[in-house]
Amino acid sequence: MKKRAYSISVLTAVMLLFLTVGNSSADYITAGDTIVFQDLFAPRPTGYLGGPFLATINNDFSFNTFCVEFGENLNFGSPLFVGGINQNTVATNKTLTGEAKYLYYNYRIGKLDDLAGLFDYGNGDDQRNLQMAIWNSMGWGSDPSFNDQKLLPFFDSTLYDQLLAISAGMGAGIDNVVVLNIVDANQTNRQDVLAMVPEPATMLLLGLGLIGLAGFGRRRFKG
DSSP: OHHHHHHHHHHHHHHHHHHHHTOTTOOOOOTTOEEEEEESSSOOSBOTTOOOEEEEETTTEEEEEOBSSSSOOOBTTSOEEEEEEESBOSSSOOBOOHHHHHHHHHHHTTOHHHHSTTOOTTOHHHHHHHHHHHHHHTTSOSOTTTTOGGGGGGOOHHHHHHHHHHHTTOOTTOOSEEEEEEEOTTOOEEEEEEEEOOOHHHHHHHHHHHHHHHHHHHHHHHO
């Protein structure tokens, strides 16, 4: 009777585990993974204007991302690599801000348009304004052009200000948004972009579930 109760509890834990781990917003990424970038809205030769980018990991899955450094370049379609997964950028050692986390987190879970009513997921210009707001939150200044006249055609001051307003002072409790340090084959830093990885609690649940399964297997074997 005890063995049956134990097996039920383990199976229940495993079911909950897969429901939690199966979060489609989380990117299961490790250092060394291959990553390829594409421009999400307007194909161009380089990523000088920033995101949104479509990032594909190991030809397995893709997610949308944005830059957190300014002035770095990458080539679209060429294999690059995840050099590290951190809370800091490489070139200027900037720490990922709560505001950047808040904007990206709500973008990824599909709620940014609820928070910022002017934001449209299907509008490329709106997403470029989100890139500019993320850059601003990382301390690159309040000038929406960032001294780059190429960005001005995308700029919407009303939306930009709304994105800054909703994220001001937010994001302190978001711990699953990280910086991917992107390198080339020579381990030269090429870019720093955002990703959303499984929350620490999810990984703890995974570990506990595996331990429970191992214990259950040993009990059955001995019985």
